[in-house]
Amino acid sequence: MLELTRDMLTGVAKIDEQHKELISRINAVMNMGSKSASPEETRKTIDFLNDYVIKHFGDEEVLQRQAQYPKYEEHKKLHQIYIGEIRKLREEFMANGPSPKFAVSLNNSIIGWIVKHIKNVDVEFGKYCQTKGI
Ligand SMILES: [Fe+2]
Numbered sequence: 001m002l003e004l005t006r007d008m009l010t011g012v013a014k015i016d017e018q019h020k021e022l023i024s025r026i027n028a029v030m031n032m033g034s035k036s037a038s039p040e041e042t043r044k045t046i047d048f049l050n051d052y053v054i055k056h057f058g059d060e061e062v063l064q065r066q067a068q069y070p071k072y073e074e075h076k077k078l079h080q081i082y083i084g085e086i087r088k089l090r091e092e093f094m095a096n097g098p099s100p101k102f103a104v105s106l107n108n109s110i111i112g113w114i115v116k117h118i119k120n121v122d123v124e125f126g127k128y129c130q131t132k133g134i
Contacts, residue, residue, distance in 0.1 A: 002027055002111060008118045010126030012063065012134075018056045019118055025049040026111060033098055042098065046090050053086060064125060067134050075121055082117070085109040 002023050009016055029049055032042040057079040064072045089105050096102065 002030070002115070008115070008123070010118075010122050010129075012126050012129055014063070015060060015122060015126070018052075018059065019122070022049075022052055022056055022114070025052050026114065029106065030111075033103070039093075039097060042093060043090070046086070046093060050083075050086050050090070053083060057083070060122070060125075067125075067129060067132060069125060069128060071121075071124070071128075075125065078117060078121060082113060085113065 004016070004020050004023055008019065010019075025045075025048055028045050029042070032045055037045070057076075061072070061076055061079065064075060069075070085105070089102070089110060092099070092102050092105055
């Protein structure tokens with residue numbers, strides 16, 4: 001189970017709330033394996049995660065533009081990479097089901113990536129907001 005730890009808090013209420021929801025949707029995908037869910041259920045759960053990732057990144061980017069965040073463009077590029085990773089995960093699942101490769105992608109490209117992203121670049125944006133008094 002992935003959890004939102006203290007070092008993942010940005011201090012921006014909207015972002016922190018959305019990160020919680022994001023993590024709960026990632027956990028739902030992780031749980032599909034242990035529940036031996038049907039391929040259809042797993043695909044739907046991946047899509048449910050994907051929808052929220054797109055919404056959340058969009059909202060985060062709006063906040064960054066409003067805050068005139070100087071690292072907006074690089075941050076947005078990272079978001080696009082992640083959306084691509086979820087697409088690959090979905091394709092991998094559709095092609096081979098819950099294979100070891102799927103588990104590795106889920107652990108590294110989806111879970112590992114987002115934890116690092118939140119702890120580093122999102123927290124950095126949170127600090128920027130604090131210094132700007134936003
Ligand atoms: Fe982000």
